[in-house]
Amino acid sequence: MKITDIDYYAEYGKSRLNKIPAGIKLPAVFLVIATVIFSSNIFVLGVLYLVLLLAITFFSVPKLKIIKLSLYPLIFLILFLISIQNLTLTTAFIVIFKALSASTSLILLVFTTNYIKIFGILNRILPGFMVNILFLTYRSIFILAKTLENLTGMFKFRGKPCLKNPVLFLMTTGNILGFFVIKSIQTGENLYDAMKLRGYSDNFSYLKEK
Amino acid sequence: MSHIHIPDGIIAIWLWIFGYLIVGIYFLAMYKHFKTAARHKKIAIISVLGALMLLSMSIPIPFALPYHLNLSALSGVLAGPFYAGLAIFCVVLILALVGHGGITIVGLNTIVLTAEAAIAFLLFRLSRKIFKKIFPAAFISVFISLAISTFLTVAIVYAGTQNLEYATHQHCHKCESCGHSHKFVNQAGKKPETFDIKRFITLILITGGFGWTLESLISAFIISYISRVKPDLLENKGS
Incomplete structure (x- = not known):
């Protein structure tokens, strides 16, 4: 996925998420990241990812492109998970939900927010x-x-x-x-x-x- | 492979905060440098180097894993480690925004890649005196810098995942109540989950070995081309 394509959706996207001010979206992303960092509850993390998936489903954003891009961290996560001895399914899902929630929230942000607004806050x-x-x-x-x-x-x-x-x-x-x-x-x-x-x-x- | 692709919530908090602290100190030093040296033209060149790294990363390379070029070592050779570090931070931050590595890992990734750029810069200057031809000098300096930065990445991941309980928080509450300190035990009370560093290094070496060779070869060809067409670009003294 090219950055130029992402920029196109952020600039010309017609979804309601595009219309929400960056001042609201950035704290929401911050909240997702904070949950990913501090929570280790599989249900909390699972629900968080589900909410993000629902947002992708209901808002008119490029669904497949966002989901495809958000799955990228899984490739490297697999190497990490293979390296854990006595790995349980619970741990694997906790780590996977953490990775997917963080990446999906950030990708949703860049797909729906003009870069000038993001850099303005930075x-x-x-x-x-x-x-x-x-x-x-x-x-x-x-x-x-x-x-x-x-x-x-x-x-x-x-x-x-x-x-x-x-x-x-x-x-x-x-x-x-x-x-x-x-x-x-x-x-x-x-x-x-x-x-x-x-x-x-x-x-x-x-x-x-x- | 030379930078950390591990997402948010896995590396220990103290470690990524430490990464951001180091980057903060580096920014402070660079802020003072720009104020005193007034080298604002460098800002435009650093930006272009950052864009160049991002665009090169978008060129897919056929391999079992979706491998991409990194060009941090090359930017170190061209701009010197101090300026390359700024371009690297921008690249890592933009990549984190598109889900490529966690946003909390930006500081640590910047340290690893800037170290890579610094090692490549120093080795290239040294190896140019040893080798008559530029190609082997460039190849060896990039290859060694990639290998060192990959091991730095492994060390960071190992240090940051020593306490896996932090990331998954499954521990024996009975033991906590009786005051004993036990190793991380999963919910089923089975054997503890531990990060196997040997297995991780093996996996990294299998995937990374190909990447180091490929990136070193392409970087060496790029540097040879630059030395033939515009050699003054390689005369950087890093300041």
């Missing part, structure tokens, strides 16, 4: 320069995504080396990514020059306003 917790970097990183994803798309398109059209020749495949991938790195750094420098010309003074005032 601006109260993190130092200013860090929020600037976070904001610019997010913006840069969209600028660089286009370059990467062009590069991968070119890679395909020019006949990318097949996996039967792994060294050539890795070398070509490395060269393309190397070009991408150089291009990205040049883009970063141009971005800063453009920002300076437009009066950037080491902070984004509209993040504070939100």
Whole structure:
């Protein structure tokens, strides 16, 4: 799942969750995370996950995309669970519910909340320069995504080396990514020059306003 | 594999708070650095490096597990560990928001990946003096940094899950009442559940070994390409 796709749903989503202010959604997510951290009751955690699933079902959000993305932590959780000796089903379900509740709540938040609103709230917790970097990183994803798309398109059209020749495949991938790195750094420098010309003074005032 | 994918609610509270404290101290140092050195142009370059890491992670690599590149070591080589740490924090935070690693683990993940970037940076500078060609220097420095950071991850997971009772809270109440301290015993009164570090390391080595090699090879090809096209990018002294 690409971040650019998530951003599209957060910006243009029509669900009621999109209309709820970030000031309400963020404390709700905080409550879910606090429950995940402090509660070890299988029923509490099970009900919490069920409530989140119901929210996904009843609100018009991209259901399958959210559920698919929220299952990602399970892959690595399996490695962790295999490493526990004498593991019981209860423990396994407690850990799984914890992982799924936390990931689903956060994914629901990013799918229904504009990033400027999230970063605006983070601006109260993190130092200013860090929020600037976070904001610019997010913006840069969209600028660089286009370059990467062009590069991968070119890679395909020019006949990318097949996996039967792994060294050539890795070398070509490395060269393309190397070009991408150089291009990205040049883009970063141009971005800063453009920002300076437009009066950037080491902070984004509209993040504070939100 | 070199960063912690364990979700929220499993690692002990003291450990992830410690992680955030270390990151807080690092932010304070960087805040002072930016104020005195006035290197605001670096902010744009750090941001682009962060975006680059995030986009590279979105390139799927065919493997048994959904493996992705990390490029923290590469960002350490390019920007130096102090600046790379800021990009790494942004990447880890954005990934946590999309359910990739817990939000409470952001501090610990930042420490692990910044350590990886720092080791890669130092080893690359050292190995360039030893090897005549840039490819082996880059490969070895990235490979060692990935291996060390993976073991750092294992150590953190081990330290944070020593008391599994914290995460699952199933203990023998009878024993508590009589004042004895027992090891974590599950509800059925069977054998205690314990985190098997050897099994975990074996699993990590099986999955991580492939990842280290692949990432080191791609990073080495990237660094070789940069050295041919724009060598000044590799002349970073880390300040």
